Amino acid sequence: MSVATEDPPWARRLLVTLAILLGIAIFLAPLAAIFTEALRRGLAPALEAIAEPDALAAMRLTLLVAAIAVPVNAIGGVAASWAIAKFDFAGKRLLVTLIELPFAVSPVISGLVYVLIFGAQGWFGGWLREHDIQIIFALPGLVLATTFVTFPFVARTLLPLMQEQGREEEEAAATLGAGGLQTFFRVTLPNVKWALLGGILLCNARAMGEFGAVAVVSGHIRGATNTMPLHVEILYNEYMFVGAFAVASLLALLGLVTLGAKALLEYWTARPMGVEA
Amino acid sequence: MSATTALRSGSARRALPGLGLSLGVTLSWLGLIVLIPLAALVIKPWSLGLAGVTAVLMDDRVQAAFRLSFGAALLAAIISLPLGLLFAWVITRYRFPGRRLLDALVDLPFALPTAVAGLALTALFANNGWLGGPLAEAFGWQIAYRPVGVLIALIFVALPFMIRSVEPVLRDLTLEGEEAAATLGATRAQTLRRVVLPALAPALITGFGLGFGRAVGEYGSVIFIAGNMPMSTEIAPLLIVVKLEQYDDAGAAAVGLAMLVLAFVILLALNVLQRRLRRGRA
């Protein structure tokens, strides 16, 4: 039996070596490049670039945008997974497809659509100007574009788990007289809380790192509508390579923290989380 | 929603409340953030008229950008097939020092902002970079600012989708099938080809679709390394930005809509293929 279920030692060694080498070249090298370039002139200039007022403003903006976009998608994602996993209704497949749609949409398009709607030449442009409301080139535009791009993350992580868990427990609770919200908070949420957290982590990572969509709707005003990834590009274009890579390192660190937290979650729950099939 | 309706329909499922609320939240969330904005994309191009839209899409430069974006994304997804399989296999089947680290590392492209990835890849693959320098010296290869640079950036974003789609299936795949095959006298190679690979096929297609979908639209990590030459290394999303800069909203929307439709058709085809495979096995 060992012949057919175990790979020969040479193949084992070959595959592991290959995977490690490729892993270093594909994943580790870019990461190392960012940190090396940032520390090219020592730690002080890198820290200076991060502590600069425009960089700090960019960080605050990035956090603020994520703090709005992520909860919106978390609530929507939970509601959608609940509706799809626990009930039968017509058009369910279509609903799932539509929720996944933003994955197939280029980030640039996600920015473009809001320009078409809220731009001064767009559908509501005139009305917005009359009422003195700024959507694009301001916080609401950044939030909308980010929400669009990170739209499916929570739903995509929760849905497979909730479908797998079935409806029995909820139905039991309902039979015992629990209301909808009560059933959700007492029965469903505890069952999916770790997966929910995993989805939120991924959603948040993408929200803080989004570039293409926000580039279209930002207006690039220093200290006002520049998010961190846009600030990286600006520094790069000002030939402040150390600064650009320093801020990039900070973003990469945020990403690494996300990965670490996700790995811990998976370790605790012994269940992989992500955008699975 | 009374007990009688539940009885009449013969189903206890109706007893579960909350459909109205959750579906309401879902639909308004979906409608406001995704559907209404996409409707603008669907409507806008037609201000050019059918002939205008055709003219935009038949333009040489637009065609070249589509060939690059879709060609490179398909190629990246194809290359990710064996690579993703390798990583998923090694991570789930073998125990070796650094396995956990490798497992965490393959998620990096998910967590790394695309602009940061673009900067990093350019720094690596430019003629004076760590990898680009030796490659240029040894083989005379140039990677950055060539279509192959675009391909590398797209593999970077597509690969994790492949790994993470295959990995859970591989983990759940019990050894029983393989053992049975072995008992029947199959060699290891036969077992892999006849038992393991077919079981993985639907997951591979899912990974292929997700990776391809992401790669086609990718912007941030590509524009730094691409060189952005019209007709040669200019990707379709960049063309949208360029058209916007030339005050050509409708043209930009036409390119965007075409990208969306094309990507959707390809993903749909993959979906159908996957369902056939699943049905064939069941």
Next chain:
Amino acid sequence: MTRHPLARRGFLAAASTLAAAPAFGQSAPTLLNVSYDPTREFYRAFNTAFTAHWTGGGQPRPTISTSHGGSGRQARSVIDGLAADVVTLALAYDVDAIAERGYIAPDWQRRLPENSCPYTSTIVLLVRRGNPKAVRDWGDLLKPGVSIITPNPKTSGGARWNYLAFWAWALHEPGGTSATAEQAVTQLFRQVPVLDAGARGSLTTFAQRNQGDVFLSWENEAHLALQEFPQAGLEIIYPSLSILAEPPVAVVDRNVERRGTKALAEAYLQHLYSPEGQQLAARHHYRPRDRAVLAEAGARFPAMELVTIQDAFGGWAEAQRTHFSDGGVFDRIYRPGR
């Protein structure tokens, strides 16, 4: 649950930002200058100088923000509703595009001296240490084996000036016609390996990534490159003839009226013409209009034969239509990989 307070603070902050947005112009005056790529360093210095000048006159201290990017993209953002008080762009065509949509009065170019162009620049050639390809003038660019870096004329204002400077030179050559100029430009773009979207990305490609032998550059960008990449040993070559690039400035009427920043915006642009503004421009390698300041700068701005876009091309609208619009000369000649 731990997310809750954070999320709520986010919503509150968002709401307060929204509420505060229309109130901008009244309390602490703010000014948004939407500019193009190479002016970052100049306007950073000028903003400080202007703030001192403005508060010196007893006015409340204004907050001045700037936004930089490709000139076309920036104009596009203003058209889409970016609340710029003043625009300081690379070419009159882009300001005209904003004016066409009613944001700026059509006669904007007559409202300030010198056609609303407080400083000028020109296009020069930037070569590598020791000028290994012996590039002395535009004609040397067409020698075999010389590879040239310039941004994309479709998206970059600077690249359009590059293109037009070269075209003007080709016309000026003995026997030059628009047919020979088109031929020369076709050859030029065959030798361009990378076409970035903006001037900044292009210079990074040239100086940092070591692509190409010659970089076609704004005069002030070329000087900046010498400062920023001292180890590269780049050298500036002044061609025999180039184009007089006139970057225009304008108050965005519709926005300043709405925000009540008209006086501030006008004073800001006026200050560009003051001796202090002109000196700052000269220090950042823009050619000042003020003759005294220009004389003071002396050899920093070598005398060159400079043709204007009006004389050589009949103005921006004409140049744009002939060369850069979809289906124009540039689209016709630019066919890489064929």
